[in-house]
Amino acid sequence: MFNNSPDTPVWQLWDTMIKLYSNRWITKNGNRPNELWIAQIASMTAAQVTAVCQECIKRCASGNSWPPDLAEFIELMAKCQGGILGLNxxxxxxxxxxxxxxxxxxxxxxxxxxxxxxxxxxxxxxxxxxxxxxxxxxxxxxxxxxxxxxxxxSGCPIPAVRAQLTAPVKSSGPTPAEELLARRRKPER
Structure with missing residues (x-):
């Protein structure tokens, strides 16, 4: 069961989001985290929580002052931490x-x-x-x-980096099509 203490990282993040978004956060996500939110936040490190909070502040600075829902929060978290590929x-x-x-x-x-x-x-x-x-x-x-x-x-491999195919080198003589065209143009004797 979830520790309902205000000292837990889940509640600290929840309080930070309420301070950042005020009533908009409570209206969209509630005044207390549900089980899905708890599971998601509890799996985060302190550095990830800080990075997600910074991303939320950037969103506000760019004009998007609406708080993220759980799906957007997960997307922000993936953007900050890097997923299974270790990239962000x-x-x-x-x-x-x-x-x-x-x-x-x-x-x-x-x-x-x-x-x-x-x-x-x-x-x-x-x-x-x-x-x-x-x-x-x-x-x-x-x-x-x-x-x-x-x-x-899902198990799909990442293709290796491959060089682009080079165009074929034109042979020095005429192509078969050019030879056929030349024979047709020659006047018959």
Missing amino acids: ARQIMAEYWRWRKSGKNAAEFLWQQPVLFQICTEMFCTGSQRNLTEKELEKLGSELLLEWERKVA
């Missing part, structure tokens, strides 16, 4: 910009983890097509990270 959104963005500033193509770049090749190249393609801002790129990176974590959790 900040690390994804740092690796993305390290790659982009290196001037190397994706296959030549030394990735910290193979999954970063998959995520960062997708971010580049989608970001270029949609002309995404840095915040939108970060959100895309988080979504791709969660997608890859789900794939890995």
